[in-house]
Amino acid sequence: MTSGVALGSRAVAGRKVTARKAIASKPRASVAVRASGDRKWNFSAGPAVLPLDVLEDAKEDLINYKGTGMSVMEMSHRGKDFMKIAEEAEADLRELIGIPANYKVLFLQGGASSQFSAIPMNLAPEGGVADFILTGAWGKKAYEEAGKYMTTNLAASSKDSNFSTIPDVSDWKLTKDAKFVHICSNETIGGVEFKEVPDTGDVPLVADMSSNYLSKPIDVEKYGIIYGGVQKNIGPAGMAIVIVREDLIGKTHPLCPTMFDYKLMADNDSMYNTPPCWTMYTSGLVFKKLIKMGGLEAVEKMNEEKAKILYDAIDGSDGYYNNPVDKKYRSLMNVPFTLGGGEDLEKKFLKEAAAAGFESLKGHRSVGGARASIYNAMPKEGVQALVDFMADFKAAN
Amino acid sequence: MTSGVALGSRAVAGRKVTARKAIASKPRASVAVRASGDRKWNFSAGPAVLPLDVLEDAKEDLINYKGTGMSVMEMSHRGKDFMKIAEEAEADLRELIGIPANYKVLFLQGGASSQFSAIPMNLAPEGGVADFILTGAWGKKAYEEAGKYMTTNLAASSKDSNFSTIPDVSDWKLTKDAKFVHICSNETIGGVEFKEVPDTGDVPLVADMSSNYLSKPIDVEKYGIIYGGVQKNIGPAGMAIVIVREDLIGKTHPLCPTMFDYKLMADNDSMYNTPPCWTMYTSGLVFKKLIKMGGLEAVEKMNEEKAKILYDAIDGSDGYYNNPVDKKYRSLMNVPFTLGGGEDLEKKFLKEAAAAGFESLKGHRSVGGARASIYNAMPKEGVQALVDFMADFKAAN
Numbered sequence: 001m002t003s004g005v006a007l008g009s010r011a012v013a014g015r016k017v018t019a020r021k022a023i024a025s026k027p028r029a030s031v032a033v034r035a036s037g038d039r040k041w042n043f044s045a046g047p048a049v050l051p052l053d054v055l056e057d058a059k060e061d062l063i064n065y066k067g068t069g070m071s072v073m074e075m076s077h078r079g080k081d082f083m084k085i086a087e088e089a090e091a092d093l094r095e096l097i098g099i100p101a102n103y104k105v106l107f108l109q110g111g112a113s114s115q116f117s118a119i120p121m122n123l124a125p126e127g128g129v130a131d132f133i134l135t136g137a138w139g140k141k142a143y144e145e146a147g148k149y150m151t152t153n154l155a156a157s158s159k160d161s162n163f164s165t166i167p168d169v170s171d172w173k174l175t176k177d178a179k180f181v182h183i184c185s186n187e188t189i190g191g192v193e194f195k196e197v198p199d200t201g202d203v204p205l206v207a208d209m210s211s212n213y214l215s216k217p218i219d220v221e222k223y224g225i226i227y228g229g230v231q232k233n234i235g236p237a238g239m240a241i242v243i244v245r246e247d248l249i250g251k252t253h254p255l256c257p258t259m260f261d262y263k264l265m266a267d268n269d270s271m272y273n274t275p276p277c278w279t280m281y282t283s284g285l286v287f288k289k290l291i292k293m294g295g296l297e298a299v300e301k302m303n304e305e306k307a308k309i310l311y312d313a314i315d316g317s318d319g320y321y322n323n324p325v326d327k328k329y330r331s332l333m334n335v336p337f338t339l340g341g342g343e344d345l346e347k348k349f350l351k352e353a354a355a356a357g358f359e360s361l362k363g364h365r366s367v368g369g370a371r372a373s374i375y376n377a378m379p380k381e382g383v384q385a386l387v388d389f390m391a392d393f394k395a396a397n
Numbered sequence: 398m399t400s401g402v403a404l405g406s407r408a409v410a411g412r413k414v415t416a417r418k419a420i421a422s423k424p425r426a427s428v429a430v431r432a433s434g435d436r437k438w439n440f441s442a443g444p445a446v447l448p449l450d451v452l453e454d455a456k457e458d459l460i461n462y463k464g465t466g467m468s469v470m471e472m473s474h475r476g477k478d479f480m481k482i483a484e485e486a487e488a489d490l491r492e493l494i495g496i497p498a499n500y501k502v503l504f505l506q507g508g509a510s511s512q513f514s515a516i517p518m519n520l521a522p523e524g525g526v527a528d529f530i531l532t533g534a535w536g537k538k539a540y541e542e543a544g545k546y547m548t549t550n551l552a553a554s555s556k557d558s559n560f561s562t563i564p565d566v567s568d569w570k571l572t573k574d575a576k577f578v579h580i581c582s583n584e585t586i587g588g589v590e591f592k593e594v595p596d597t598g599d600v601p602l603v604a605d606m607s608s609n610y611l612s613k614p615i616d617v618e619k620y621g622i623i624y625g626g627v628q629k630n631i632g633p634a635g636m637a638i639v640i641v642r643e644d645l646i647g648k649t650h651p652l653c654p655t656m657f658d659y660k661l662m663a664d665n666d667s668m669y670n671t672p673p674c675w676t677m678y679t680s681g682l683v684f685k686k687l688i689k690m691g692g693l694e695a696v697e698k699m700n701e702e703k704a705k706i707l708y709d710a711i712d713g714s715d716g717y718y719n720n721p722v723d724k725k726y727r728s729l730m731n732v733p734f735t736l737g738g739g740e741d742l743e744k745k746f747l748k749e750a751a752a753a754g755f756e757s758l759k760g761h762r763s764v765g766g767a768r769a770s771i772y773n774a775m776p777k778e779g780v781q782a783l784v785d786f787m788a789d790f791k792a793a794n
Contacts, residue, residue, distance in 0.1 A: 040466030044473040047674055055460050055468055062456040063449070069437030069756065071452055073633035073679070076441040076757045109635060110506045110656055113670040117654030145655055231671050236470035238506060238635040238673035255652045257514030258542055259507055273510040274628050276635035277444055278675060282470070359466065360473045 041382040044360035045188050045334060045373040046211065046232035049382075054285045072281045077274050086275070089284035096287050096295060097218050099243060104266040106242040107283075109276050111229040112138070112210045114260070115240055116145035119206060119225065121256040122249055122263075124150045124179040131155035131178045131203075135194075136163040136187030137366065138208060143182070149253060150179065163190040165326035169198045180204045180224055186212035186331050188232065189364040191323070191371065193331040197222040204248055212333050213241070214290060215376055216300035224248050233333065233375045235283035238276040290376070299376055300332075306374050306383045307332040313387035320394045338369040341397070346370065349393055356389055438779040441757035442585050442731060442770040443608065443629035446779075451682045469678045474671050483672070486681035493688050494615050496640060501663040503639040504680075506673050508626040509535070509607045511657070512637055513542035516603060516622060518653040519646055519660075521547045521576040528552035528575045528600075532591075533560045533584025534763065535605060540579070546650060547576065560587040562723035566595045577601045577621055583609035583728050585629065586761040588720070588768070590728040594619040601645055609730050610638070611687060612773055613697035621645050630730065630772045632680035635673040687773070696773055697729075703771050703780045704729040710784035717791045735766040738794070743767065746790055753786055 042049040065072050068081045075082040090105050099105060108114070119142075124130065127150045132143040134157035146152050153175050156167035174181060181200045186193040188211040197219055198205065204224020213228040220226065225244045231237035242262065249262040258264065264272055290299055311330060314321040319340045323330065339346045350370060353361050363369035374383055439446040462469050465478045472479040487502050496502060505511070516539075521527065524547045529540040531554035543549050550572050553564035571578065578597045583590040585608040594616055595602065601621020610625040617623065622641045628634035639659065646659040655661065661669055687696055708727060711718040716737045720727065736743045747767060750758050760766035771780055 038464070038466055039461055042467050042471055044471065044476070047471055047474060047479075047671065049471050050468065052460070055470075059456055059459040062459065063452050064436055067435070069435055069754065070439050071447065073452075074439055074441065074444055074446050077444060077634070078762075079441070079757060082444075109508065109511070109673075111670050114506070114654065114656045117656065148652055229671065231674075236675045237474070237671045238676060253652070255545055255650070257511060257654065257657070259511045259514065260654070273508050274443060274626065274634045276506075276673065276676075277628075278633045279635060279673075357466065360476060365475075 040357045040359040041378075041385055042359040043372040043374070043378070043382075043386070045364065045371060046229070047237045048232050048373055048375050049377045050235070050282070051286065051289055051377045054282065054289055054377075057285055058282055073278050075277065077271055077277055082277060085277075085281050085284060086269070086271070089280050089287060090269075092284060092287035092291060093241070096214070096291050097220060097243075099220050102246050103220055104242075104244050104246050104249070104262070105270075106244065106262060106265050107270040107275055107280055108240050108242060108265060109238065109259070111231070111237070111240055112208055112227060113141065113145075113229075115208075115227045115242060116142045117148070118242075118256075118260040118262070119180070119182075119227070120146040120149035121253040121260055122244075123204070123206070123225070125251045125253045125256070127151065128179040129153055129175045129177075131172070131174050131181040133157070133167065133172065133181065133183045133198075134159060134163075135166055135184060135192050136190040137364075138187055138189070138210070139182070139184035142184065142208060146182070153178070155181065158192070161326075162324070163187065163192060164324050166192060166194055166329045172198075174200065174203070178203045180206045182206045182208070184208040184210075186210075186215075186333055188334050188373070189336070189367060189371075190325070191331040191334040191336045192325050192329045193333070195329060204245065211373075211375075212331070214286075214296060214299065215303050215333055217296040230279060230283050232373070233377075234286055236279050238279040239283065241283075286377075302380070303332045303374070303376065306378065306380050307335065309380070309383050309387055310335050310372060310374065313390055317390070317394060321390060333375055334371060334373045336363055336367065336369055336371040338363075343368075345397060348397065352393060353389060358386060358389060361386075437754045437756040438775075438782055439756040440769040440771070440775070440779075440783070442761070442768060443626070444634045445629050445770055445772050446774045447632070447679070448683065448686055448774045451679065451686055451774075454682055455679055470675050472674065474668060474674055479674060482674075482678050482681060483666070483668070486677050486684060487666075489681060489684035489688060490638070493611070493684050493692060494617060494640075496617050499643050500617055501639075501641050501643050501646070501659070502667075503641065503659060503662045504667040504672055504677055505637050505639055505662060506635065506656070508628070508634070508637055509605055509624060510538065510542075510626075512605075512624045512639060513539045514545070515639075515653075515657040515659070516577070516579075516624070517543040517546035518650040518657055519641075520601070520603070520622070522648045522650045522653075524548065525576040526550055526572045526574075528569070528571050528578045530554070530564065530569065530578065530580045530595075531556060531560075532563055532581060532589050533587040534761075535584055535586070535607070536579070536581035539581065539605060543579070550575070552578070555589070558723075559721070560584065560589060561721050563589060563591055563726045569595075571597070571600070575600045577603045579603045579605070581605040581607075583607075583612075583730055585731050585770070586733070586764060586768075587722070588728040588731040588733045589722050589726045590730070592726060601642065608770075608772075609728070611683075611693060611696065612700050612730055614693040627676060627680050629770070630774075631683055633676050635676040636680065638680075683774075699777070700729045700771070700773065703775065703777050704732065706777070706780045706784055707732050707769060707771065710787055714787070714791060718787060730772055731768060731770045733760055733764065733766055733768040735760075740765075742794060745794065749790060750783075750786060755783060755786065758783075 210228035607625035
């Protein structure tokens with residue numbers, strides 16, 4: 001075990017530490033790498049861990065989907081077999097979230113980054129002003145892209161605190177008659193998450209939920225548009241899901257690419273052209289699983305428990321590990337942390353964690369440090385294995 | 398077997414027919430549905446059949462890709478495991494086609510339809526004229542979309558012959574100093590295919606190869622841009638592959654969505670944001686398979702043999718089956734055909750073919766009739782099984 005090597009290569013004083021190691025080293029090494037097929041504990045920020053039973057179902061049916069004689073990857077998107085998959089995916093998602101009838105659900109290719117352009121082109125075909133709340137890197141990208149198509153107003157930003165908090169709604173400088181107000185409901189890199197839905201009155205609220213989509217209940221009616229790439233908390237990369245209030249669409253910017261036209265996509269049930277079928281199918285399996293788990297309330301409870309284990313471990317480490325985010329707005333999904341001991345120790349930590357079977361714990365290249373993304377599909381035992389490893393590492397280093 | 402049912406439900410005169418049926422019905426039923434896992438012969442126009450061994454490899458590695466402890470669907474696109482997959486996919490595609498160093502290869506989300514917008518936004522940032530050669534429905538879509546961004550000139554069209562041929566190059570009314578000339582190298586619906594690369598001089602030739610990509614050698618240097626969705630002849634839906642001469646890119650229309658910016662994508666090795674990882678991976682497996690098969694010359698030879706079997710069967714049926722396309726330009730990939738006996742007989746044919754395990758033989762909803770798409774991954778025995786069934790049906794009806 002890696003911690004054991006670390007122990008041997010360094011003079012560690014004190015019987016207590018040695019005792020911890022003696023107890024911890026062997027069983028914990030076997031916890032880190034899962035028994036079933038030697039799968040790792042995968043803390044990647046996206047693409048990210050998927051539920052093992054969903055992967056098992058996909059594998060089982062890969063060559064011949066439920067007796068159809070074809071893989072889902074080979075089916076005509078207009079054939080009855082795939083149409084059923086697509087219809088069930090939408091129906092299940094509507095049930096899971098509780099999406100009102102006056103909201104359209106679009107399954108679109110291209111990820112959230114494509115929506116950064118599509119949103120202004122659909123909501124502000126003749127320009128106008130949009131308000132942006134900046135709480136991190138992704139909100140900033142949406143803000144910059146929208147500036148190509150309309151006037152953008154930086155209504156609030158937590159840049160001064162290095163994006164470690166959410167600016168108080170009372171301080172937002174909103175524009176009267178704005179076309180929309182944009183937030184990123186969870187910043188994947190900074191690990192800061194909205195805990196309440198801001199009230200923007202008659203101005204449609206637009207939220208990028210890429211990294212906390214389906215992690216907790218969503219009160220759809222408080223939004224004009226909810227959107228996000230699926231590759232963090234839902235399915236394999238290659239699709240964005242857009243939930244849009246139908247009265248907001250119908251007219252696009254004259255230069256809007258056809259494939260970005262929400263109305264056209266809605267009128268064609270997201271099948272104006274060939275959709276990303278495999279990603280829709282796998283996402284659909286995830287929707288069914290979440291419904292079976294008890295829906296988004298149950299999912300939220302599980303995520304709160306998992307996040308508590310990790311934040312408690314960080315907060316209880318006397319500054320050995322540190323999370324920089326305002327406690328009120330800490331993300332349940334992405335937990336960045338640094339080591340008080342500095343960069344060299346961080347490198348050692350990341351190297352040993354990787355060797356022990358913890359995957360993709362490195363922080364985003366723009367901020368460094370470590371980051372554990374603990375999306376819906378990360379089991380509680382994976383988080384427990386991580387905090388055990390963190391305790392071992394602390395004891396040994 | 399369906400033909401057997403047809404035989405029983407209808408008075409068929411003549412010993413010869415009965416004899417044919419007696420011989421054909423049993424063995425052919427077992428040919429139609431493949432032994433291995435009861436997979437059908439899938440003639441879908443896209444998404445379409447994939448090589449069985451590629452699916453088997455994908456299945457084998459689905460939960461734990463080559464000991465990495467993760468599914469390819471779960472890997473960080475910036476981690477070393479996926480980076481290797483992506484690098485190999487590009488290297489293998491370059492080797493397979495023989496792509497010169499001054500051409501960029503882009504793996505982009507959104508299918509060919511997104512490129513209908515991206516091409517004018519990248520090649521004509523300040524407008525100008527583009528020439529379009531219309532030989533079917535897809536070329537028409539590209540033509541209409543480009544009209545949003547620039548002046549479009551219908552340089553030639555085979556509409557008068559119901560898109561059953563390719564207009565003679567000598568009749569094309571090309572524009573001097575056009576930004577590009579656009580062709581659709583194979584029209585999926587009409588089944589008409591360019592057999593030679595037209596010489597457009599200094600004006601870049603842009604070709605939508607969605608439905609014959611990698612079906613035969615490609616002389617890349619004769620093109621400015623080659624593009625196509627992968628879901629017909631390469632991999633699962635969710636990606637377009639764009640091969641673009643590097644001097645053509647670097648400036649985009651001011652309203653070009655960031656995700657459509659070829660230069661940005663090229664500079665980021667198609668990873669400005671999360672790419673469609675699973676589709677890239679599966680496509681990469683196909684590239685390796687085609688290299689192993691002997692490259693695109695070998696693939697073309699195989700496709701010619703397959704197409705000959707089917708066209709010979711149609712042409713030898715004394716008008717029972719008919720392909721409307723000019724023989725010089727018949728597609729090796731998509732073979733539409735009608736039944737001389739009329740629509741009711743066509744319906745019967747399609748119904749019985751489906752019951753016998755031939756999948757997606759129905760013609761495109763815009764043209765009716767039947768269509769057999771016989772892409773790279775359709776084995777010769779699948780085509781043989783189809784022509785056997787066609788002969789049986791003819792004999793019995």
